[in-house]
Amino acid sequence: MDEYDDNDWFSFFNGSNDAGNEDTVVSEEVHLCKKSDVIQFGAAFLPAFYYTNFLLSLVGNGLVLCIIYKYEKLSTVTNIFLLNLVISDLIFASSLPFWAVYHKSEWIFGRGLCKLVGSCYSIGFNSSILFLTLMTFDRYLAVVHAITAAQSRRMAYAFVSSATIWVLSILASIKDIVFHDVMNDGDRLLCEMTGYHQSFLTKWELIGYYQQFFLFFLVPLVIVLYCYIRITIRIMSTRMMEKCRAVKLIFVIVFTFFICWTPYNVVILLKAIKTSFGDQNDCSNALDYALYITRNFAYLYCCISPVFYTFLxxxxxxxxxxxxxxxxxxxxxxxxxxxxxxxxxxxxxxxx
Known part of the structure; x- marks a missing residue:
């Protein structure tokens, strides 16, 4: 398996990941791209960034959690949503030290943690964007439909909404739990999507790309924009000046979230288009570098969101x-x- 030594860790499909399974053997020639420059770039810059982001996320979200516990309690809908958002960020951040070690050397944590850590990123991100969208929608109800929403915005509504988001996030991450596994490329252990035919994995990879862009980016963006347009109109028409600070704060949080995540999702969409319609023999590294940079820029949101709660x-x-x-x-x-x-x-x- 020395032919794969220079293959990109995150694009590792050899057409037959189970050499002993006759059904998965392909007869056609599989074109492999050498990604040694991309791997070296990741090994040089990602570990320190991941460790730093993990520590900042731990401190920031831990502070929010401490204040909720000591001063706020879970007596309101807002605090329940906020607590779930903090848990989402912590689940996401918990995977970063593992990926830091992985990028620096190889996967040393075993098969079980490979599946678990592989799904933590997806579950953490999916639930984070959904809870952020839900908090925005909840503010919309409280401002635009204050009288009618007073009856519906109760604890049962908060718990049912939160449970629904967690179920949706876990369901969307099943593919990561099922397909992630440890493989040996002859030089190091990898934790990647493996164990099935290349074309089958490519289809699920495409499903993940489009799911990420449309379901967990475009739809929330439309909902958030609609909610803030209606909130702004309501404030301007009723002169509810006491609501302005709340609206500005959540707007800054949401705006920053999409500023952090938009470049990454654009790259995800471009990779999906390239995988679907592009030349499969094209070994350009441009999208690989862009994915590294934009994805890590997006990770910063886990550190930024608690800062807003603290200082704004x-x-x-x-x-x-x-x-x-x-x-x-x-x-x-x-x-x-x-x-x-x-x-x-x-x-x-x-x-x-």
Whole structure:
């Protein structure tokens, strides 16, 4: 299997991943592209980035989790959605140290973790975008349909909505759980989609590309844009100035999310088009480099989102300051003042 030494880890299809299975042997010549430059690029830059992103995500999301536990509790729809969003980010970030080691050397964690880690990225991302979309839709209900939504926005609605998103995210990630496995290319152990005929894996790869772009990017984008257009119209028509800060905050979070993820999804779409209609013998590295860069740029959102909650949400700032005051004496006066001014503030206005 030395012929695969220079093959791209993330494009590893040899036409017969199970050499002992007669049904999977192909008679036609399989064209392999050498991707050694792409692999070296990934090995040089990705591990440090993954470790840094993991630590920042752990600290940022851990801080949000700590404040929810100490000051907010799960007594509102907003906090339930926020907690699930934090869990999504942590699930996603938990896979990064494994990928860091993998890019640096090889897969050393075994078959079980290969399947588990391979699905964590998909589950974490899918649930994250869906919870973000759900939070935006929930703000739309609270602002545009405040009276009618007051009856429906109850705890049962929050739990059922959250459970539905987790089920959808896991279902969308089944292919990663089933197809990811450990393979030996003769020089190192790889954790890739394997075990089936090349054409079969390519079809599922295409399904994943289109699912990613349309179901977990384009549809949420349309929903978010619609919700914010209606929210903006409502605010302008009723002069609900007290809602402006909440709308601005969530808008910044959503806008940043799509700024981070749009380049990656555009590359995903281009790879799908190339796989479907392009020249299969084209060994250009342009999309491979673009995928590395845009995907890692998208990973940063797991670090960015908690920062918004901490520094843009006024009530969250108060909680953060009170948390710091327990360890920094000079902040105790400010914390005491904030406590008296915000004691009667409803948790429903968490983003104000």
């Amino acid at each position: 949400g006024k009530k969250f700032q108060n909680h953060f300051l009170k948390l710091l005051s327990k360890h920094i004496p000079c902040l105790k006066i400010n914390a005491a003042f904030l406590s008296t001014t915000s004691k009667t503030t409803s948790i429903r206005n968490f983003y104000k």
